[in-house]
Amino acid sequence: MKLTxxxxxxATPRWDANPTAQVxxxxxxxxxxxxxEGTQVQLRRFKVKFSRLKHIFISHLHGDHFFGLxxxxxxxxxxxxxxxxxxxxPKGIKxxxxxxLKLGKSYTNYPLYFHELxxxxxxxxxxxxxxxxxxxxxxxxxxxxxFLFQEKLGERSLHIEKARELxxxxxxxxxxxxxxxxxxxxxxxxxxELITFDPPPAKSYAYCSDTAYFPQLVPQxxxxxxxxxxxxxxxxxxxxxEKTKHSTAKEAAVIAKKAKVGTLILGHYSGxxxxxxxxxxxxxxxxxxxxxxxxxxxxxx
Amino acid sequence: MKLTxxxxxxATPRWDANPTAQVxxxxxxxxxxxxxEGTQVQLRRFKVKFSRLKHIFISHLHGDHFFGLxxxxxxxxxxxxxxxxxxxxPKGIKxxxxxxLKLGKSYTNYPLYFHELxxxxxxxxxxxxxxxxxxxxxxxxxxxxxFLFQEKLGERSLHIEKARELxxxxxxxxxxxxxxxxxxxxxxxxxxELITFDPPPAKSYAYCSDTAYFPQLVPQxxxxxxxxxxxxxxxxxxxxxEKTKHSTAKEAAVIAKKAKVGTLILGHYSGxxxxxxxxxxxxxxxxxxxxxxxxxxxxxx
Numbered sequence: 001m002k003l004t005x006x007x008x009x010x011a012t013p014r015w016d017a018n019p020t021a022q023v024x025x026x027x028x029x030x031x032x033x034x035x036x037e038g039t040q041v042q043l044r045r046f047k048v049k050f051s052r053l054k055h056i057f058i059s060h061l062h063g064d065h066f067f068g069l070x071x072x073x074x075x076x077x078x079x080x081x082x083x084x085x086x087x088x089x090p091k092g093i094k095x096x097x098x099x100x101l102k103l104g105k106s107y108t109n110y111p112l113y114f115h116e117l118x119x120x121x122x123x124x125x126x127x128x129x130x131x132x133x134x135x136x137x138x139x140x141x142x143x144x145x146x147f148l149f150q151e152k153l154g155e156r157s158l159h160i161e162k163a164r165e166l167x168x169x170x171x172x173x174x175x176x177x178x179x180x181x182x183x184x185x186x187x188x189x190x191x192x193e194l195i196t197f198d199p200p201p202a203k204s205y206a207y208c209s210d211t212a213y214f215p216q217l218v219p220q221x222x223x224x225x226x227x228x229x230x231x232x233x234x235x236x237x238x239x240x241x242e243k244t245k246h247s248t249a250k251e252a253a254v255i256a257k258k259a260k261v262g263t264l265i266l267g268h269y270s271g272x273x274x275x276x277x278x279x280x281x282x283x284x285x286x287x288x289x290x291x292x293x294x295x296x297x298x299x300x301x
Numbered sequence: 302m303k304l305t306x307x308x309x310x311x312a313t314p315r316w317d318a319n320p321t322a323q324v325x326x327x328x329x330x331x332x333x334x335x336x337x338e339g340t341q342v343q344l345r346r347f348k349v350k351f352s353r354l355k356h357i358f359i360s361h362l363h364g365d366h367f368f369g370l371x372x373x374x375x376x377x378x379x380x381x382x383x384x385x386x387x388x389x390x391p392k393g394i395k396x397x398x399x400x401x402l403k404l405g406k407s408y409t410n411y412p413l414y415f416h417e418l419x420x421x422x423x424x425x426x427x428x429x430x431x432x433x434x435x436x437x438x439x440x441x442x443x444x445x446x447x448f449l450f451q452e453k454l455g456e457r458s459l460h461i462e463k464a465r466e467l468x469x470x471x472x473x474x475x476x477x478x479x480x481x482x483x484x485x486x487x488x489x490x491x492x493x494e495l496i497t498f499d500p501p502p503a504k505s506y507a508y509c510s511d512t513a514y515f516p517q518l519v520p521q522x523x524x525x526x527x528x529x530x531x532x533x534x535x536x537x538x539x540x541x542x543e544k545t546k547h548s549t550a551k552e553a554a555v556i557a558k559k560a561k562v563g564t565l566i567l568g569h570y571s572g573x574x575x576x577x578x579x580x581x582x583x584x585x586x587x588x589x590x591x592x593x594x595x596x597x598x599x600x601x602x
Contacts (some may be wrong), residue, residue: 012376060405075313103362
């Protein structure tokens with residue numbers, strides 16, 4: 001899993017502080033998560049091959065998470081895109097995008113599908129043999145979902161020497177990797193665990209932005225490899241977090257600790273703070289493994 | 302008149318090539334003309350005091366001229382704006398903006414007025430005692446207007462020594478500047494032109510983008526101090542200009558020549574050309590006084 005932060009600041013876009021967008025590369029897919037104004041420029045700037053994007057996930061319909069979407073969709077048309085594009089986001093997103101394309105007489109030439117969300121329960125929004133993506137209902141001023149990207153456990157690795165030693169037919173190898181027992185050339189049943197290793201652990205990435213402190217999400221993201229959790233404010237301004245339904249760095253860390261995640265990545269910083277270092281310091285009083293998102297930073301999970 | 306180019310490239314925004322937006326400062330006003338994605342960042346980058354903006358003029362509803370508007374309107378709200386904002390643009394613009402604000406539950410706290418345009422005849426869209434702004438109907442793939450900013454002729458300048466010499470009462474000075482004759486202390490009528498100079502010439506700026514070659518606009522912009530005319534293509538690609546209803550540099554120059562403008566400013570360059578110098582060279586074969594727009598360039602007219 002490779003996570004590229006395109007923007008990780010809240011509210012208004014500035015020259016050196018882009019609002020939310022990130023790209024997750026996992027199991028051969030490239031997913032865009034949120035798409036603030038300027039995202040298409042950031043994709044070019046950080047040399048993301050964005051023609052590979054097929055699915056875009058929008059957490060909520062505040063401008064700093066979705067005002068760049070219509071431009072990106074239009075740019076795909078101008079670049080001659082032919083591949084399908086799927087947009088997953090809150091109900092209303094389809095009308096907002098299509099109205100603007102209609103006004104510009106600029107409907108896409110490529111197939112554009114909207115998958116509108118309105119459930120307050122987690123929903124699987126994408127699934128293939130290697131991966132699933134599930135919404136994480138959040139608590140914000142408008143209807144908002146995070147997204148949980150979960151790799152599926154891969155095939156077991158064959159212990160080839162042991163299989164040969166036990167006279168296992170090669171024709172069984174495929175099924176053995178899928179966890180089945182084998183039969184040796186002399187007719188004996190060989191237990192799967194004797195001739196295989198566990199597959200590499202399945203990774204998962206939880207994206208939670210924007211949200212008030214919302215411990216109800218903890219069971220869903222337990223043991224995630226990495227959690228991106230918004231931290232708009234520091235604890236000293238927790239009244240602002242409460243008022244605007246955002247989180248503090250400390251609250252993000254409490255969620256990370258409760259959920260026993262591997263790494264906590266903080267972002268969505270308010271522009272009122274001159275440096276982001278204090279977010280890390282504050283979170284680390286609760287949870288040790290904290291990283292700070294930065295525009296252009298790449299996390300290999 | 303001071304014109305600041307925020308972006309002057311066509312189609313998709315890139316890191317070093319912003320789509321259309323410009324700011325015109327004239328007679329104490331600051332006007333924004335078009336508002337592509339990224340315009341608010343360009344306003345900050347070039348240190349334009351954009352809280353002073355009260356009127357925004359949108360030529361047409363293609364993304365590279367208006368996708369930044371909703372973000373700018375939202376940013377004004379976040380910055381606590383209280384002053385009125387007037388948006389002048391094609392019919393449909395109000396619905397597009399308000400729908401997005403509604404979806405984000407982000408209606409502005411300041412008064413926001415839309416003045417929707419649908420006439421194919423020139424219309425006065427702003428007027429005060431020093432200035433008028435009129436639409437310039439253009440010929441593009443969607444309904445499009447340019448805008449003509451015309452200063453009004455100021456007061457005549459008083460020839461103070463002459464007025465004293467001719468015994469003109471000071472109480473007449475105000476009316477004399479407005480063009481009236483005066484009466485001297487000994488009761489004689491003094492012709493206005495004897496005691497005044499002509500006011501400085503009224504300047505005008507014509508913004509014409511996007512449009513196919515459209516000589517019908519010439520009478521409206523005759524003798525303009527400066528004309529910004531789109532030049533998306535070079536003459537060698539004139540078939541593309543015809544197909545997409547854009548202009549070539551040569552065509553822009555023909556318009557400038559026919560209209561006898563002072564300066565021709567070219568912009569809206571297609572990304573297919575590696576340099577913009579050829580636009581100038583081509584236009585200068587027809588019309589000598591050509592300037593190239595560049596992001597961040599300031600023209601004092």
